[in-house]
Amino acid sequence: MHTVFYVSDGTAITAEVFGHAVLSQFPLAFEQVTIPFVETLEKARLVRQRIDECFAQTGIKPLLFHTIVDPVLREEVLRAQVNAHDFLNTFVTPLEQELGVKATPRLHRTHGMENRKLYDDRIDAVNFALANDDGITTKEYEEADIILIGVSRCGKTPTSLYLALQFGIRAANYPFIDQDMSALDLPPALKANRHKLFGLTIAPQRLHEIRNQRRANSRYSSLEQCEQELARVERLFRQEAIHFLNTTSHSVEEISAKILETTGLRRQLY
Amino acid sequence: MHTVFYVSDGTAITAEVFGHAVLSQFPLAFEQVTIPFVETLEKARLVRQRIDECFAQTGIKPLLFHTIVDPVLREEVLRAQVNAHDFLNTFVTPLEQELGVKATPRLHRTHGMENRKLYDDRIDAVNFALANDDGITTKEYEEADIILIGVSRCGKTPTSLYLALQFGIRAANYPFIDQDMSALDLPPALKANRHKLFGLTIAPQRLHEIRNQRRANSRYSSLEQCEQELARVERLFRQEAIHFLNTTSHSVEEISAKILETTGLRRQLY
The missing domain is CATH 3.40.50 (Rossmann fold)
Known part of the structure; x- marks a missing residue:
């Protein structure tokens, strides 16, 4: 080798x-x-x-x-x-x-701290993603660059963290639970920020596998429940004309790159 | 331009x-x-x-x-x-x-999902970092690759997340609070995993600035409190012969690369 x-x-x-x-x-x-x-x-x-x-x-x-x-x-x-x-x-x-310019080679020019302000913004974005993970709060959505929405375990959290760490983007995420979906309506906090919403969805079978690792043989993880939730949430995305992406065969890098391409959000490079 | x-x-x-x-x-x-x-x-x-x-x-x-x-x-x-x-x-x-081999160019060869097992391990590492952030629990330390320790706001959380996302490393982190430090002793859960411990520290002035953004003019953020906590935790690191790193002028990439270099932890590339 x-x-x-x-x-x-x-x-x-x-x-x-x-x-x-x-x-x-x-x-x-x-x-x-x-x-x-x-x-x-x-x-x-x-x-x-x-x-x-x-x-x-x-x-x-x-x-x-x-x-x-x-x-x-x-x-x-x-x-x-x-x-x-x-x-x-x-x-x-x-x-x-x-x-037409000579290079001026410098150490630690990337992945360093040359620009403290840029670096602090990036760490702030990570803290924002954590503080706004999984719908913990909806009060800081004014400050969000993007709000990822979807059912539990469809890839929202790793994507939010990747967007923050790699691109300094302030990503909140909000999980749809039965209650939101049976009304087939957006909660007020999301309505007020609908231009920031981006939906994630996933194949029912894959969601079933992921949830089963968390809570085996529960109603939450049953294929039937996964199918129902996904059908409802996709109907909601369509009804509200929210961009959405199926994450089943995509990595966090691919999901993030597609989100940036679709939304035109400005990224920062570090 | x-x-x-x-x-x-x-x-x-x-x-x-x-x-x-x-x-x-x-x-x-x-x-x-x-x-x-x-x-x-x-x-x-x-x-x-x-x-x-x-x-x-x-x-x-x-x-x-x-x-x-x-x-x-x-x-x-x-x-x-x-x-x-x-x-x-x-x-x-x-x-x-x-x-002596021809390249076989393929699309999505990196940052894709060619190897589902590797990808799932990486997302598991992210979930592990979240579930074991900030000392939420100490019960999963058996499964940790590394446990970052230090006072509140010295860089543990972003580093844990970066290690997980970039390298698939399962990083827990544990914050020292006054109580741990006044005894100048490691809590039992840390003692049992002392070969996994890695300390982070930071300049008092910088810690004071970071904490002030969170809770301005509090005892928690006062320069005096920061100085005391850092002096105690560094004494503990020395007393227990725990490797530690000052994060003041280092990015998460630099901190992570130094941790990997010091510990020899095996990384996964994605």
Whole structure:
């Protein structure tokens, strides 16, 4: 099995996320090793040794995906016997031409705290999602960017948290319970913010499986109950002309990206 | 101002995250436009038009960072007047040589649901973080991968959620309150899981600011109270030989990467 090293003088999250995306194009399994915060020559030497030991042990030349800003540290790591790919500089050189500006490489430029205000807004969004999870309160909907609605366990909470952490979006979520749905009407707090509403739905069988893990063999988790709730809530979405999305075969990333595309909500990148 | 387009036939999150990292090396501001799910020729044509209109309006050739798998759709988008950077294929071609295997490009290979089990584990980790937030319960610590401990508002909750969403790690967190700290002893539930403990601390002034936003001019938020709590909890960390980290100038990404580095906890990549 090939070993791939993700190495950075920062968190190495960019190298990881991007390296993982590139490697997922290959029909192979990889042993993945992440080494963040390579900020000293001593640590760079240890990385080089570790890569060389891996080569000696496996007989297969390892892969290295790196985002090391300091050229001295980078050179040291690149002395290893390795197939190296420089994620940043590969694009920085042509971009310098296109932009007519020299790059000014800086450490911790992403995933850091360079802009305290932006960072605080993001953490505020996480706190907002928690404080407004699962209809705990409906009093802060004025401050919400979006309000996700749907039956219990259709994916509202993980999506709210992802929108907050990844994009700094203030997402509340509200669960429909029997009472709301039998009237087939929106509760007042939702009506007052209907331009912020976005519906989530899910296949009855999948909802049944998810709920069964929580409360096995209950009325709540029965396929019949799931079918009824979903039929009602989808009728409500249609009646009220609320955009909605079926989450059954979508990840939180996909759900979030579709919500942003549909609503045109402005995202923040960190 | 330069406009940059992030375009993909998937979520475009890879293009966004990586493009943002590359561009942050330049001392410029960018207008950023993300266009996900370009899955049809019609949509590819609209993207091309939108890029060309941007060029016509601004007179500045836009940048395009893309991860479009389908060659027909890619060609269509690339007919635009644009400085294009192909994030995936730039590395795929040399990797095919190094790995001795042809790439098998597939849609939604990352940020999708190809592996339902992995995805469900990740959502379970998010639910675990929520159910074990802020010491709500201490009964599930057997199932935790890590237990973050520290005073109120030092960064435990966002870090727990990030570890869950990004890496599928089951992170509980427990807040120290006066009572725990005056005894300078670990509560029994923590003692029984001391190999899982990781401490967070923060500068008193910063904690004072954060708490003041919650409860202005309270004893809880006073600088004196913050100083006392932090001094006690740090003494406890030292006394019990618990690894700890000062979060004052670190983002959740940095805190999480440092925790993983220190503990050697295995991460999952999605």
